[in-house]
Amino acid sequence: MLKQIEGSHAVSEVVALCRPHVISAYPITPQTHIVEDLAGLVAEGHLEAEFVNVESEFAAASVVLGASAAGARAYTATTSQGLLLMTEVLYNIAGMRLPIVLTCANRAISAPLNIWNDQQDSMTVRDAGWIQLFAEDNQEAADLHMQAFKIAEQVSVPVMVCMDGFILTHAFEPVDIPDQKEVDDFLPPYQPKQMVDPRWPRGLGLYADPRFYMETRYILHRALEKSEETIKQVSADFAKSFGRESGGLIKTYKLEGADIVIVSLGSVVGTIKDLIDRMEEEGKKVGLLQICSYRPFPRQAIYDALKETANIVVLEKCVSLGRGGILASDVRWSFPRAEKKVRTISSYIAGLGGRNITMDDLLAMVERVEKEPVELDFLGLNKGIIAERDL
Amino acid sequence: MMMELSAEDLNRVEKKNLFASGHRACGGCGQALAARLVTDAAGENTIACVATGCLEVFSSPYPDPSWRIPFLHSLFENTAAVASGVEAAYKALKKGPVNIIAQGGDGSTSDIGFQCISGMFERGHDVLYVCYDNEAYMNTGVQRSSFTPLGAKTTTTPTGNRTRKKNLPQIAVDHRIPYVATATVDDYRDLQRKVKTALSIKGPKYLHILVPCPLGWGHPGDLTAFLCRLAKVTCLFPVFEVLDGKLMNVLKVPIKKPVEEYLKLQNRFRHLFKKGVPTEFVAEIQAIADENIARYNI
Numbered sequence: 270m271l272k273q274i275e276g277s278h279a280v281s282e283v284v285a286l287c288r289p290h291v292i293s294a295y296p297i298t299p300q301t302h303i304v305e306d307l308a309g310l311v312a313e314g315h316l317e318a319e320f321v322n323v324e325s326e327f328a329a330a331s332v333v334l335g336a337s338a339a340g341a342r343a344y345t346a347t348t349s350q351g352l353l354l355m356t357e358v359l360y361n362i363a364g365m366r367l368p369i370v371l372t373c374a375n376r377a378i379s380a381p382l383n384i385w386n387d388q389q390d391s392m393t394v395r396d397a398g399w400i401q402l403f404a405e406d407n408q409e410a411a412d413l414h415m416q417a418f419k420i421a422e423q424v425s426v427p428v429m430v431c432m433d434g435f436i437l438t439h440a441f442e443p444v445d446i447p448d449q450k451e452v453d454d455f456l457p458p459y460q461p462k463q464m465v466d467p468r469w470p471r472g473l474g475l476y477a478d479p480r481f482y483m484e485t486r487y488i489l490h491r492a493l494e495k496s497e498e499t500i501k502q503v504s505a506d507f508a509k510s511f512g513r514e515s516g517g518l519i520k521t522y523k524l525e526g527a528d529i530v531i532v533s534l535g536s537v538v539g540t541i542k543d544l545i546d547r548m549e550e551e552g553k554k555v556g557l558l559q560i561c562s563y564r565p566f567p568r569q570a571i572y573d574a575l576k577e578t579a580n581i582v583v584l585e586k587c588v589s590l591g592r593g594g595i596l597a598s599d600v601r602w603s604f605p606r607a608e609k610k611v612r613t614i615s616s617y618i619a620g621l622g623g624r625n626i627t628m629d630d631l632l633a634m635v636e637r638v639e640k641e642p643v644e645l646d647f648l649g650l651n652k653g654i655i656a657e658r659d660l
Numbered sequence: 661m662m663m664e665l666s667a668e669d670l671n672r673v674e675k676k677n678l679f680a681s682g683h684r685a686c687g688g689c690g691q692a693l694a695a696r697l698v699t700d701a702a703g704e705n706t707i708a709c710v711a712t713g714c715l716e717v718f719s720s721p722y723p724d725p726s727w728r729i730p731f732l733h734s735l736f737e738n739t740a741a742v743a744s745g746v747e748a749a750y751k752a753l754k755k756g757p758v759n760i761i762a763q764g765g766d767g768s769t770s771d772i773g774f775q776c777i778s779g780m781f782e783r784g785h786d787v788l789y790v791c792y793d794n795e796a797y798m799n800t801g802v803q804r805s806s807f808t809p810l811g812a813k814t815t816t817t818p819t820g821n822r823t824r825k826k827n828l829p830q831i832a833v834d835h836r837i838p839y840v841a842t843a844t845v846d847d848y849r850d851l852q853r854k855v856k857t858a859l860s861i862k863g864p865k866y867l868h869i870l871v872p873c874p875l876g877w878g879h880p881g882d883l884t885a886f887l888c889r890l891a892k893v894t895c896l897f898p899v900f901e902v903l904d905g906k907l908m909n910v911l912k913v914p915i916k917k918p919v920e921e922y923l924k925l926q927n928r929f930r931h932l933f934k935k936g937v938p939t940e941f942v943a944e945i946q947a948i949a950d951e952n953i954a955r956y957n958i
Contacts, residue, residue, distance in 0.1 A: 290752035291745065319748040323741065324779035331738035331776065335709065335745025338732050341752055343745070361734050465730035465746065467705045467758060474733035475722040 271445050276407040276437040277302030279444040280346075280372060280430075283411040285316040286452040287418050289344040289370075290459075291336035293321040293329045297351040298384045299434035300374040304346055326351035330358035330371075337367040338473050340464035342418065345369070348434055349376035352390045356397070359427075363398025363489065365474055366463070368421035368428075370414065371399075375535065375586075376434040377622040385623020386434040387586035388535060391563075392595050394429075398489050400496055401564040402516060403534040404432040407442045409561075412515035415447075416503045419456050423503070424496045426489075431563075433536040435623070447511065455510045493565045500562050518567035520559040521574055523549065527556030529635060530575060532600050533584040534560040537619070537626055541584070544631045555635060560596070571603045582615040582638045584626075584648070593645040594618060613642035624649055665860050670853045674700040683726040684718040688881020690871030690888070691715055691765070691792040694845040698790055698869075701855035702759045704729060709743040711764030711773060712736035714799040715792060737772035739764050740780035743787045759859050763790040766807035767797045770826050781835035781864045788858045788865040791828065794873035802876040809896070810948065811941050812928045814876070820931055820941070824948065832866035833902050839865040840902040844892060845872070846885035854901065870897050878927020890922040895949040898956045910956050919946045 272279075281303045284292075292311070294304040310316040319336075323329045326347050333343035347355060352373055362369055373391045377383040391401055400420060404410035410432040417428035432438060447455075465473055477485055497518060504517035514520070522538075523545050524530060531541050538559045548555045558574055560567070575581060583597040592598070597616035604612065615638045620626045630649045637643060652660065679699040685692035695715055699708065707730045710716045716733050719726040734742045743762035750756045762780070764773060769791040777789060796814045797803040803816040806826040813820050832840045839861045843851040851869060858865040870891055874881045891897035892911060896919060899911035920938050923929035923945065932941045952958060 291748045293745065293748070317752075319752040321744060321748050321783070323744075324775055324782075327738065328741040328744075328776050328779050331734065331741030332745035332748065334734055334738075335732070335742035335747075336749040336752075337745075338742070339707075339746040339749035339753075340755075341749035343749070357735060358738060365734070465707050465732045466755075467707065467730055470704075470728055470730045472720060472725045472727055472731040472733075475720045475725055475731075476717065476733075477722045481722055 270448070271443050273441060274444050274446070275302060276410055276432065276440050276442070277374075278306055279407050279411040279446060280414060280432070281306035281310065282446050283414045284344055285310045286447065286449055287415060287456055288342065289318055290341035291319045291321065291333060291343045292345065293323055293332035293336070294345050294347065295323055295326045295329045295351060297326065297348055299376060299438045300346045300348045300351070300372070302438060303372060303374065326354045327358060330355040330362065333369050334358060334362050334365070334367060337362070337369050338365065338465055340461040340466065342459040343369050344371070346372035346374065348374040349378055349390045352394060353378065356394055359394055359397040359399060362427050364485070366425040366489070368425055370417045370421055371427065371429045372414070373429050373431045374434040374438045375431050383622040386436050387621045387623070388431065388433075389587040389621070391429060391431045392587040395564055395595070398426070398493065399564065400426055400428040400493065400500070400562065402428065402430050402562055403560065404430065404437065405536060405538050405559065407437055407440060407444050408513070409515045410437055411444050411446065412507060412511070412513070415452060415456055416507055416516045419503050420496065420499050422459055424492055424499050425462055426492050426496055431535065436536045451510065455507065497562070497565050497567060516561055518562045518570045519574060520561060522557035522559065524556035524558060524574060527554045527578065529554070529580045529582065529638060530556045530558055530578045531582050531584055532558045532560065532596070534563060534596065535586065537584065537586070540626060540628065540631065544628060544635070547628070548635065563596075566599050568603045571600065576610070579610070579612050580638060581612065582617060582634065582643070584617045584619055584634070586620040588618045588621070615643035616645045617643065617648045618645070619648035665856060670856055671849060673848050674703070674852055676700045676703065678704065678728045679719070680726045680728060684721070685714070686875055686881070688874040688884045690845045690873060690884050691794060692718065694792050694851065694869045694871045695719070695763070697845070697848055697851050698761065698763070698855050699729060701852035702761055702859060706759040706761060707732065707746055709739050709746060709760065709762045711739040711768035713765040713768055715763065715765065717799060736768050738776050739768065739773060740776040740787070740789060744780050744783065744785045747785045747787055760787045761790055762787055763792065765798070766791060766793040766795060767805040770806045770828055778835065781832060781837050781866070784863055786862050786864070788855070788867060790867045790869065792869055792871045794871050794876060796873075796876050798873045798876040811932050811945055813931060814928070829866065829868050829902070833905065835864070836905065837864040837866060838862075838904055841866075842868045842870070842897070842899050844870045844888035844897060844899060846888035850899070857901075876928070878930070879925055883925060887922065887925060890917065890925070893917045894919045894922045895952045895958050896922060896945070898952045898958055900956055907956070910958060913958050916953070919949050
C-alpha cells in the first residue's frame with residue numbers, strides 16, 4: 270500500500286514485516302527514528318520480538334551476534350561513531366558467518382563532530398566481510414531490507430543496508446509498504462544453518478591457528494564474491510513478486526552512447542539523473558552508473574557496462590585520507606591493465622558532513638572533466654575559509 | 661524466583677566430564693579445574709559463552725575443542741552481551757529452559773568487559789556470569805588487571821602493584837541482582853553448590869571464583885589448592901553468598917593465619933620480604949585482610 274511516510278518509518282515497518290526475532294540497538298542520530306518505531310511496534314504487540322535496549326553500539330552488535338548464534342533472525346541499526354564502535358564485532362559476525370541485517374543511516378565521522386550525511390562510516394568498514402547495499406531512495410531502502418534478510422540467510426553472510434542519513438531517513442516520500450502475506454511469500458521463515466543448542470552441542474567461534482585461518486578467510490572472500498549471483502537473483506525475484514526494480518549489483522541511466530559516465534552510489538544519484546536530463550536538453554550525452562552492491566564489488570558488471578566509455582568520473586561522499594577516492598580506486602581497478610583502450614577516470618569527493626551537492630557543482634564537475642581528467646578534487650570546497658598554509 | 665533443589669542435589673559433587681581432559685592448560689591451572697567443575701555442575705542443558713583468554717585458548721582450538729556442551733566464543737570484552745543475545749533469542753523463539761553461562765577471566769570481567777557485564781546485570785538477563793579470577797592477564801604474559809592485588813608483581817607492575825583489587829562482587833550486589841557468590845577452586849562441593857544454586861534462580865547471577873595460576877603467581881602447580889585454602893584462612897579472599905541483597909553463608913575462619921603465610925609461597929610477592937623478613941607493605945596487605953574480617957564478619 271502506498272503511504273506518504275518518513276524513510277526511517279518505512280524501513281522500520283518493512284523490517285517488522287520481515288519478522289525478526291531479536292532487535293538490539295543503541296540510539297544515535299540519524300538512526301533513532303528507525304529503532305524508536307521498532308521499539309513501539311514491539312511494545313504495542315504488532316511485532317513479536319525481543320527488543321534489547323543496550324548500553325552501547327558495541328553491545329548492540331554483540332547481542333545480535335549472540336541471538337543469531339542461538340538461531341534467531343536478528344537486526345540492528347546504527348550510523349557513524351556507532352558503526353565504528355561496532356567494528357570489532359562486525360568483523361566477528363562476518364567471520365562467524367551469521368546472517369544479521371544492519372541498517373546504516375550514513376553519517377560523517379568525527380572529528381570535527383558532525384551529525385550530517387556522508388558515507389565515510391560504512392566505507393570505513395568495507396573490508397569487514399559484510400555485503401553492503403546502497404539505497405537510492407526510500408522505496409529502495411525499504412525494499413532492500415526484505416532482500417537483505419533473504420540474501421544474508423542464503424549465503425550466510427551479514428548484510429548492511431546503507432541509506433543516506435537525513436536525506437533519506439528523515440525525508441517523507443510515498444513508499445509502497447507491502448502487506449504481511451506478500452513479505453511472507455517472498456521471505457521464508459529463517460532456517461539457521463548453525464547454532465548453539467544443547468540438543469546439538471557444537472562450538473561456534475573456535476580459534477584457528479595458522480593451519481586453518483587463511484582458508485577460513487579465503488572461503489569468506491569467495492562467499493562474498495559468489496554472493497553477486499544471489500544478489501542478482503534475489504533482486505530479480507523481488508521484481509517478479511513486487512513489480513518494481515530494486516537492488517541488484519548496478520543500475521544505469523542513459524548510459525548507452527554517453528560521452529561521460531558518472532559513477533556514484535546512494536541518494537545523490539537522484540540529483541545526477543536530473544543533471545543528465547538537463548545536459549541531454551543541451552545536446553550533451555552524460556550517463557550514470559549507480560552502484561547498489563558496493564561489497565561484493567561488481568567489477569565484471571562495471572567493466573561490461575563501461576568498457577566503451579572513455580571518460581568516467583567517480584563521485585563519492587567519502588575519502589581515504591592521504592590517498593583519495595575510495596570508490597574511485599575500486600572503479601579504476603575494474604579495468605584490466607593490459608587493455609588497450611584509452612580511458613580517463615576522474616575522482617571527485619563531494620558532500621562530506623552534509624555539504625549540499627548542488628546542480629551547479631555537478632555542472633562544473635562535468636564541464637571540467639569534458640576538458641581534462643581530474644586525478645582528485647573536492648567538489649564545492651569553499652577555499653575562502655581555508656588558511657593559505659593549509660591549501 | 662528460585663527452583664527448589666534438595667540438599668542432596670545441591671551437595672553432590674558432579675563428575676560428568678562435559679569439559680573434557682586433553683586440553684592445553686598448564687599443570688596446576690586453577691581455571692581449567694574451575695571450568696570443569698562449573699560445566700559439570702551445570703550439566704548438559706547448558707550453553708557456554710566464553711571470553712577470549714586462557715580458558716578459550718586452551719580449550720577451543722579448531723578442530724579439537726574440549727567442550728561437550730554448546731560453546732560460543734566471540735570476543736574478549738563482549739561475552740556478557742553475547743550471552744544476553746542468546747537469552748533474548750531463547751525467549752523470542754520460545755525455546756528452553758536452558759542454562760546460559762557467560763564466563764571470562766579477571767581481565768575480561770573487571771576491565772575490558774565491565775560495561776557489557778553491567779548492562780547484562782541491569783537489564784536482568786537470565787544468565788550466570790562466572791569470573792575465573794587469577795588476578796592478572798595471564799594469557800598475554802602476566803600483566804596487571806584491576807583485580808591484581810596490592811603488592812603483586814606482574815610484567816607491567818615490575819615493582820609491585822600500587823592499587824587494591826576492584827571489588828566486583830560488591831558492584832554486582834549494587835546492581836540488585838538476585839544472587840552473587842564467591843568461591844575458591846579447591847572446594848569442589850561448595851563451588852558446585854553455588855553454580856547449582858545460581859542456576860536455580862531466574863535473572864542475572866554473578867559467581868566469582870579464585871583460581872590460582874602457577875605461571876603468573878609463581879608457585880608449584882601442586883600448591884594450587886593449598887593456596888586457595890591460605891587465601892581463605894588469611895581472610896584475603898572472603899567466601900560468601902548474597903541472596904536478594906542479603907549477605908549469607910560467610911565462610912567463617914576460627915583460626916586465622918597472618919597474610920605472610922599466603923604471600924611468601926608466591927614469587928609475585930617475594931619482593932615484599934627482605935631476607936625472609938616482611939617489609940612494611942606486608943602490613944598494608946594484612947590491613948586489607950583485617951578489613952575483610954570486620955566487613956564480612958569472618
